[in-house]
Amino acid sequence: MPSLGADMEAGALVEWLVKPGQAVKRGDIVAVVETQKGAIEIEIFEAGTVERLLAEPGATVPVGAPLAMIRTEGEPAQAQAIPPPVDRPPPAAPTLAPAAPPSVTHPSPAGRVRISPAARRLAAERGLDLAALTGTGPGGAIQLADLPAAPPAAPAAAPFDFSQMRAAIAAAMSRSKHEIPHYYLSDTVEITAARDWLAAANAERPPETRLLMGALFVKATALAARAYPEFNGFFENGAFRPSAAVHVGMAIALRGGGLAAPAIHDTADLSLETLMAQMRDLVGRVRAGRFRSSEIADPTLTVSSLGDRGVEALFGVIYPPQVAIVGFGKVVERPWVVDGAIGPRPVVGLTLAADHRVSDGHRGALFLAEVGRRLQTPESL
């Protein structure tokens, strides 16, 4: 059972998506686990053959306990347990007692149809006949894209237990404020260049491929984090371990309250188009209550962007074991001095909350300035 959050002690197995004897490869989704954050698709981190399933659907399994045995290639007989797909030990127990494990709902079995969990859930919600669908995914698996367009929607039940989610947020944020000596920096950055570039880039695009300013913010932060590694990584067991990869956790507000900040993997390496597509996909899945174990487990730095509504600045609380969170307020027009004259300019409030055990305000200021500087050359993002 992987650790899917700083506060998690156990998860409830909802269903297996593999059988003993089945071959699996790294990244395959093998199970669905219910946590305080909702249902999470568990990816496997090793290739091999499923030898034995150790947990029954419905069982509550402590973090770190094996869920199944897999036999890796070339390994003849008795197998090893699937390791939790995070390479760090489970974090220290939160100072608040975690709430009881969430109740489990069993999706109805759907025969031997190959279908992704997200598609299965949506198909079940809509009462679709799986046998009538044609899959285009790996091995002919039915994916979300293979489902017909939704009928006029009946209001769906909330995919989250909001009191559970609130308890999870409370535990993680209380731990953060107990353990992490935060310091805060704030700046206002003029973004005329980014706004104009974005308007030009979007002018000829249909809505489905348009970019949002938030994608530029995330990319600029990811690039800056590469140059300032003390803001990108994990503080655990009394020491900071910088991360070579930059996986930006994107704070996503949920309707009805609560939020999640799952990772966009290798954010700094993605084109803006790819990043935007992934952000849209992630927001859609998270709000539908469905995300993947690796997205929960491994953000190295969080970005919280308020979009174009809301207020001008937000000061975040660091999500442990991360060591920094970058905040973007809404973009506003303000009087600005350029070449000795005052004119209206779009500006954004940029903030940093960072961990004093790892960095100081001087480096934090340089990091934040680098984010702002990156936004001045949007064409290079």
Place this chain on the structure above:
Amino acid sequence: MNEADILAVIRDELARLAPEIAFETLDPALDLREQVDLDSMDFLNLLTALHQRLGVDIPDADAAKLASLASLVAYLARKGAAPPP
């Protein structure tokens, strides 16, 4: 499509983004995003769905002007909203 048909499509798509809202209670003259609490990603998803379902080109430069339900419906009707063949 007439304005009632367009409104029905918008209602349908809003129900996906914000299942808990009571569509009838929205004031068509007021800012839709404020009333329904749509963020920029939600609004972009709404425009994407309307573009695909109604076949109307909605340039980015126009999107900012479509703040209210009334202005959105009028815009789509003027641009000849029609279901894709």
